[in-house]
Amino acid sequence: MLEKLPEFEQKLKEIDDSLSNPDVMKDMSRYKQLMLERSHLLPVVEELRKLCDLDKQIDDAEAMQKGENDSELMEMVKEEIAELKQSRILCENNCKMLLIPPDPLEGKNIIMEIRAGTGGEEAALFASDLYRMYTHYCETMSFKMELMSINETGLGGIKEAIISISGKDVYGNLRWESGVHRVQRVPETESGGRIHTSACTVAVLPEAEETDIVIRPEDLKIDVMRAGGPGGQCVNTTDSAVRLTHIPTGIVVIQQDEKSQIKNKAKALRVLRARLYDMEETKKRQERSAARKGQVGSGDRSERIRTYNFPQNRLTDHRINLTLYKLDQIMEGALNQVIEPLKIAAGEAALKEA
Numbered sequence: 153m154l155e156k157l158p159e160f161e162q163k164l165k166e167i168d169d170s171l172s173n174p175d176v177m178k179d180m181s182r183y184k185q186l187m188l189e190r191s192h193l194l195p196v197v198e199e200l201r202k203l204c205d206l207d208k209q210i211d212d213a214e215a216m217q218k219g220e221n222d223s224e225l226m227e228m229v230k231e232e233i234a235e236l237k238q239s240r241i242l243c244e245n246n247c248k249m250l251l252i253p254p255d256p257l258e259g260k261n262i263i264m265e266i267r268a269g270t271g272g273e274e275a276a277l278f279a280s281d282l283y284r285m286y287t288h289y290c291e292t293m294s295f296k297m298e299l300m301s302i303n304e305t306g307l308g309g310i311k312e313a314i315i316s317i318s319g320k321d322v323y324g325n326l327r328w329e330s331g332v333h334r335v336q337r338v339p340e341t342e343s344g345g346r347i348h349t350s351a352c353t354v355a356v357l358p359e360a361e362e363t364d365i366v367i368r369p370e371d372l373k374i375d376v377m378r379a380g381g382p383g384g385q386c387v388n389t390t391d392s393a394v395r396l397t398h399i400p401t402g403i404v405v406i407q408q409d410e411k412s413q414i415k416n417k418a419k420a421l422r423v424l425r426a427r428l429y430d431m432e433e434t435k436k437r438q439e440r441s442a443a444r445k446g447q448v449g450s451g452d453r454s455e456r457i458r459t460y461n462f463p464q465n466r467l468t469d470h471r472i473n474l475t476l477y478k479l480d481q482i483m484e485g486a487l488n489q490v491i492e493p494l495k496i497a498a499g500e501a502a503l504k505e506a
Contacts, residue, residue, distance in 0.1 A: 153247055154207070157200045164193050181363060188259060196250045203247055206240045252502045257433065260358035261318040262326055263300070263426040268311050269332065271350025276309025278335045278460075279352045281483060283313050286329075288485025295319035300419050301409045314423060316359065323358050328494045330356045331457035338463065347463060351456075359422065360429035367425060373397040374417070379408035396420045403427055458490075472497045 167190045170176050176183055210233060217229045266282055268275040290297045298316040305311060317326065334351045342348065379393040393408035394416040405424045407416040459468045465479045467490065474493050476482070482489060 153244070153251070154200060154204055157197070157204065160193060160197050160200065164190070164197055167193065188254070192250075192254045196247070199243060199247045199250055203240065203243045206236055206243055210236045210240065249499055252499060255324070257323050257327075257358045259321070260323040261316065262323050263357045263359050263423060264315045264317055264326065264329070265353075265355040265357070266310065266313045266315075267353045267355075268309065269351040269353050271335075271348065273305060273307055273309055274335075274339045274348055275350040275352055276305045276311055277307070277339075278333075278350055279310040279313070280304075280308060281335075282333060282352055282354065283310055283315075285483050285485060285487065286315070286317075286326075289487040290317060290319075292485050293319065293325065295322055299409075300423065301407055316422070318359075323356070324495075325491055326356050328457075328491055329354045331455045334456055334459045336459065336461045336463070355430075357426040357430040358433065360425045362425070365425045365429050365432075367398070367421070367428070371399050373399060376413055392416060394420050396424055398424055398428065401428065401431070469494065 167186055171183070171186055171190070176186065213229055213233045213236060217226060217233065264286065266279050266286075268279040271278070287297060289295075296318045298318075300314040300316055302313045303311040332351050332353055334349060336347050336349050338345055339348050373396070375395040375397075376391045377393045377395065378391055392411055392413045393406065394413060395404065395406045396417070397404050403424060405420045405427070407420040407423070410416045410419065457469065457471055459466075459470070460479060460483075461468070462479065464477070466475060466477050467479045467482055468475045469490055472493060474490065476489060478486070478489060
C-alpha cells in the first residue's frame, strides 16, 4: 500500500490546485465532485503517512534493540516495539477500509417510501410503527424529515407514506432499509392471543438533482383532479391534486397533500425523478460482478431483510444473520445497533472483492 502514497499525494495536490481555480468555482457540479474526491482521498493520504511513520519508528526501535546491552532498557524497547506493531496492524486495517471506493451515491439525500403489504390493517399499523421508528432515528441523527404524502387508515395505520430525508450521510445510513420488513406479533384485535405475521415494504430512493435525471415535457402526462380522502378547507373543492405519468416507463406518481396544484406538481416531480434515478442505479448494480451482489443483500425491495418479533422482543436482520433482543429500543429509534453492523459487513465484502 505504501508504494501508492506518492501517487495519492500527487492526486490530492492536483485536486487542491483545481479547487483554487476560479473557473472550477463557477461550475458547482464539478466543484462538488472534486470536494467528494478530496474527502475520500485526504483520510487515505493521512493514514498512509501515519503507516509510513510507524514503520520508521519500528525500524529505529529494532535497530536500538540490536545495539543495546542493558537488559532493563532492552525490555522497555521490546514492549515499545510490540505496541508499535499493534498500532501498525490497526493503521493498516484502517488504510484498507479507506481504500474502498466510495459509493457513487454517497452524500445523496433520500426519498423513503413505506407501504403496508400483506396483513391488512395489522400491516398498516406496522407501517405506522416503522414511520415512527424512522422519525425517532432521524431526530437522534439530526436529519431533516419532510412528509411529502401519507395515506392513513381509519384505525391509525398507514397504507403508504412518502418522506424526504436530508442531512449528513443520510443515504449511507438508511440505504440498508430497502426491502421487506416482516412483523410477528399479537394484534390488539386478536382475542385468542394468536401471533399474526404481516409485512411492509420500504424503498429508499437517492434523491436526484435535476442534472442527474432530465425529464422531457413530452414524456409526461399530467392530470389534475380533486383530492380524495380527508382534508382541510379547499383540499376537496379545487382541482389541486396532480397525477404524473411518465410515458416511457409507465411510472405514476400522485400528490394531493398540498392545497396548491403547483406545490403538488413540484413534489410529484421530485418523487418521479427519484424513482427514475433509482431505476438507473438498480440497473447498474445488476451489471456489477456476482461476487459483490448478495454479500449484504441486493437492495431489491422484494427481498425480505428483517423480522420484528414483538413477543420475544427480537429483531433479526437476515442479510448478516444478526439477532438482537432489543426490539423495544430499536422501535424507539436506536437503529444504529443494526445499521453499524450492516456497514461493517458491506465494507468487509467490498474489501474482499478489492
